[in-house]
Amino acid sequence: MTESPQSTMIDRIAGATLADGSRVDVVIEDARVAAVTPADPVFAAGARDLSGYVLLPAAAEPHAHLDKALSWDAIRSPMGDLRAAISAWRVYAETMTVADAAARARAQVLRMLGNGTTAIRTHVDVLLGNEPLRGVEALVAVREELAALVDIEIVALAGPDVSTAHLEAALDAGADAVGGASHLADDPIADLHRLLDVAERRGVPVDLHTDEGLAAAVTLDAYARRTRGWPQNRSAGHCVRLGTLDEPARDQVIAEVVASGVGIIANPITNLSLQGWGVPVATPRGIAPARALLAAGARFAAGADNVRDPFNPLGRGDALETAMLLVVAAHLTAGEAYTAVSTGAREVMGLPEAGVAVGARADLLAVRADSLVQAIAEAPADRLVIRGGRIVAATATEGWVAAP
Numbered sequence: 106m107t108e109s110p111q112s113t114m115i116d117r118i119a120g121a122t123l124a125d126g127s128r129v130d131v132v133i134e135d136a137r138v139a140a141v142t143p144a145d146p147v148f149a150a151g152a153r154d155l156s157g158y159v160l161l162p163a164a165a166e167p168h169a170h171l172d173k174a175l176s177w178d179a180i181r182s183p184m185g186d187l188r189a190a191i192s193a194w195r196v197y198a199e200t201m202t203v204a205d206a207a208a209r210a211r212a213q214v215l216r217m218l219g220n221g222t223t224a225i226r227t228h229v230d231v232l233l234g235n236e237p238l239r240g241v242e243a244l245v246a247v248r249e250e251l252a253a254l255v256d257i258e259i260v261a262l263a264g265p266d267v268s269t270a271h272l273e274a275a276l277d278a279g280a281d282a283v284g285g286a287s288h289l290a291d292d293p294i295a296d297l298h299r300l301l302d303v304a305e306r307r308g309v310p311v312d313l314h315t316d317e318g319l320a321a322a323v324t325l326d327a328y329a330r331r332t333r334g335w336p337q338n339r340s341a342g343h344c345v346r347l348g349t350l351d352e353p354a355r356d357q358v359i360a361e362v363v364a365s366g367v368g369i370i371a372n373p374i375t376n377l378s379l380q381g382w383g384v385p386v387a388t389p390r391g392i393a394p395a396r397a398l399l400a401a402g403a404r405f406a407a408g409a410d411n412v413r414d415p416f417n418p419l420g421r422g423d424a425l426e427t428a429m430l431l432v433v434a435a436h437l438t439a440g441e442a443y444t445a446v447s448t449g450a451r452e453v454m455g456l457p458e459a460g461v462a463v464g465a466r467a468d469l470l471a472v473r474a475d476s477l478v479q480a481i482a483e484a485p486a487d488r489l490v491i492r493g494g495r496i497v498a499a500t501a502t503e504g505w506v507a508a509p
Contacts, residue, residue, distance in 0.1 A: 112254075113496040118469075119149035120156035123461060124440060124477040131160070133467045136493035141461055155471050155489070159480050161443065162460030163468035163490065164424030165224040165450035166217060168312075168342045168370045168408030171210035171247070172229045172240035174422075175413050182415040186382045187317060193415040198232055198240075206243035213412060213422055214247060214255055219500060220423040221470035223492040224256040226312065226408075226454050228284050229275075231263045237271045238278050245279035254497050258282065258454065260312045263300065265290035272303055282310040282338075286317065288346070293322040301331055310338040310455065312370075316346035319380055319389055323350070326358045329365035338455040340368035342408070344393040345376050355394060359401045368453035369398050371445070372410035373430035375417040395435040395445070406453040407431055407445040425472075425484040432481065439478045467494040 118131040121144075128144040130152065142148075144156075173194060182193030210227075217225065229240040241261065248257040261275035262284040272283065283304040290296035297313075304311045311332070315325050323346055332339050341362075347355060347369075362369060371393040380391025398405050409427050412420035420426065424446040431442035447470075448460055459468035473487035474480040490498035 114494060115153050115491060115496055116494070117148070117152035118160065119152035119154050120144045121158055121160035121471060122475070123160060124443065126476065128156075129160070129461070131461060133494045136467055138461060138463055138465050138467050141463060157473055157475075158471040158489070159474045159477055160461055161470045161472065161477070161480075162447040162451075162465075163223040163470045163492065164221045164446050165406075165454060165456065166222050166408050166424065166446075167226050167340070167406040167450040167454050168372055168410050169213075169217075169225050169227040170229075170411050170414070170416070171213055171225070171227040171244055172206045173411060173414040173416070174213035175209040177413040177415065177418050180415050184378075184418065187379045187416070190379060190415040194230075195233070197415075198230065199234065201239060203239050203243045203246075206240050207246050210244055210247045211250070214251055214257070217422040218255055218490060219488070219498045220421070220425070221472070221488055221490050221498075222255070222422075222424055223459075223468045223490065223497070224451060224454065224456055226258040226260060228260045228262040228312070228314075229280065231261050231267045231271050231275045233266065237267070238275055241275045241278045241280055248279075254492065256456065260284035262286070262314070265296050269299060269303060272300075273307075276303075276307060276309065282312055283307070284312050284314065286314040287324050288314070288316050288318065288321045293324050294327055297324050297327060298331065301328070304337070305335070308337060312340045312342060315341035315344050317343035317376070318345055319349050319384070319391060321346045323358070325367075326361045329358075329361040329367050332367065333365040338368075339366070340370055340404075340406075340453050342370040342410075343372055343376060344369055345380055345391050348392055348394040349389065355397060356401070359397060359403060362398075363401050363403050366404065368404035368406060369393055370453060371395055371405070371407040371431070371435065373407060373427060373434050374420055375410035377430070377434060378417050378419075390434055392435055395431060395437055399437075399441065404449075404453050405445055406450040407442075408450070421484075423484060425481050428481050429484070439481050443477060443481065468492050
């Protein structure tokens with residue numbers, strides 16, 4: 106990814122195709138969309154011509170692990186399930202430096218920005234040992250460095266064996282929200298309340314890894330009941346167990362989630378990679394029940410989760426990859442899938458509306474394609490990324506095929 110010292114303001118876009126197939130012109134004023142009108146050849150003079158591009162709300166990543174990103178080549182752990190990945194990561198993390206974590210995180214953020222993501226919520230491990238805040242320090246530094254390009258929210262991920270004092274210290278050091286993984290605890294409900302006690306006392310958002318396993322403990326309903334009526338934003342990532350419950354039990358938990366307003370974040374690529382290793386025949390899909398959640402009116406988003414680390418050796422840091430997997434593995438439509446990684450993700454993250462709508466923040470992604478389906482299917486590299494009315498990334502490619 107080549108970096109430029111300058112970003113470019115843009116106030117008019119001409120001839121772009123929207124997800125519904127219509128062609129429009131767009132006016133941007135004060136970082137917001139001021140007008141969206143049918144495409145007019147007269148308007149095109151002096152405007153940024155995006156004919157041949159699909160214009161979409163910029164992507165938002167609701168569940169990243171920037172402290173772990175791009176560590177696969179250094180760790181080279183054998184592929185396996187969640188606990189194997191946790192073990193491999195913890196061995197590496199014992200010697201991880203702040204500089205190492207910051208360098209990998211920075212590279213990953215810029216890759217995601219180039220692909221069209223202008224807002225990222227990242228978890229960061231509160232580490233074991235004498236220096237538990239190395240990851241937090243690294244991501245706080247990256248957040249500050251790249252603040253003019255990307256919105257970054259940091260969630261302190263405190264596993265069951267991380268002390269409450271160290272979780273509090275992570276918040277003091279700059280983390281924005283409380284995170285954890287109570288389903289891994291010996292007493293999942295007790296650990297859930299431990300984390301929620303901190304969030305309630307501090308008045309900060311909560312985003313928990315929740316019931317991440319095909320046969321994991323079920324804590325999502327208790328989470329929803331405990332936080333009903335809370336003013337701060339709350340969400341639950343993974344929720345794989347929810348997809349394995351029978352329909353009456355699943356629907357009862359979803360009803361609790363909807364009543365409480367807890368957002369659900371599916372993570373298809375990593376959960377499809379990690380789940381089902383012990384089920385060699387008719388292997389189940391490791392993914393939250395997206396269709397049932399949408400049908401019930403739940404706040405719903407999807408993220409890439411891990412990228413090229415022990416939890417997932419692959420991944421492009423591209424929201425179109427996540428959307429593609431929602432279509433093929435969760436049976437969503439292309440429109441539903443892209444909403445989950447853009448406007449739906451922003452809503453679950455508690456961010457202002459962005460997209461091609463009057464009054465919305467002008468965070469936009471233009472992809473060279475004829476339709477949204479083509480954009481998701483082919484993930485063309487040719488893209489233009491706009492944040493608050495400024496072009497912050499652009500990619501153009503050339504190619505040829507020999508004549509027969």
